[in-house]
Amino acid sequence: MTSRVFAAGLVAALLAGVAPLAAAEPESCASPRFSDVGWTDISATTAVAGRILTSLGYEPRIDILSVAVTYEALPRGDVDIFLGNWMPLQEPTQKPLVDAGRIDVVRANLEGALIGLAVPKAAYDAGLRTYADIAKFGDAVDHRIYGIEAGSSANATILDMIKADKFGLKDFTLVESSEQAMLAQVKRAARSEKPIVFFGWRPHPMNVNIEMDYLTEGDDVFGPDDGAARVLTNTRPGYLADCPNVGRFLSNLVFSVEAEDLMMSYILDDGMTADAAAEKWLRDNPAALDAWLDGVTTREGAPGVPAARQALGL
Incomplete structure (x- = not known):
């Protein structure tokens, strides 16, 4: 049965003028292993990638x-793919591994991102507008800066600022928390018009759901242009050569800020799971498959776009 299915897929691929890339993949490529670090944007994009690969027979x-x-895990080969390499925030961790050939960079999967410290609009209007203003509002913000989960590069950057007394922050404390808990705290503060300093980023529904502004004049702490960022796709070393069909898909896979804002809103505002959000976005944006699956086949070697459309009910 498997041979007949593969042969049929091979013929279909050849008739369509598509190289059967999957034929060159070993069995180990059948189950691509992703890391999802729990950030809503990465959960959403990882779910999209996973759903598409499932539709192709992976x-x-x-x-x-x-x-x-x-x-x-990436250098050890325990994880194959990571869609959440925020740069330049994670450069201190990522660059030594890339330079040593211990992980590979596939491409930027998102441009136009932004990271940095932010405040509710009321605090910004009250004069908390730059990184140097934080210390001036020390008592008002309880000498706290709200970050995300322990061990993140964002928290490490904030801790370095505090330890170095950059912007006069030596008496401040970093509050480490989950993304959801941090945002709940920010929303409570914003509703009561109490100043709060927190780690923000775009894309994220927070930029729509909370009246907020990003602080400026950050001396490139979170990167040039006050935290302008992009997100890269990383793999274990040699993965694209080992699994060329999945590799072609990863090389094609790129998102927009608007698409991620929407998927993240489905999750955070509408209570969807990441998988459900991915399904909805794909149903509403089927044309995305044409570019993402250009030159990509199913596991059996058949053309990827029609197979994915059929499997996804598009």
């Missing part, structure tokens, strides 16, 4: 891992 595995564990 059996992707997605594990929830911290950033630190992810960058230990």
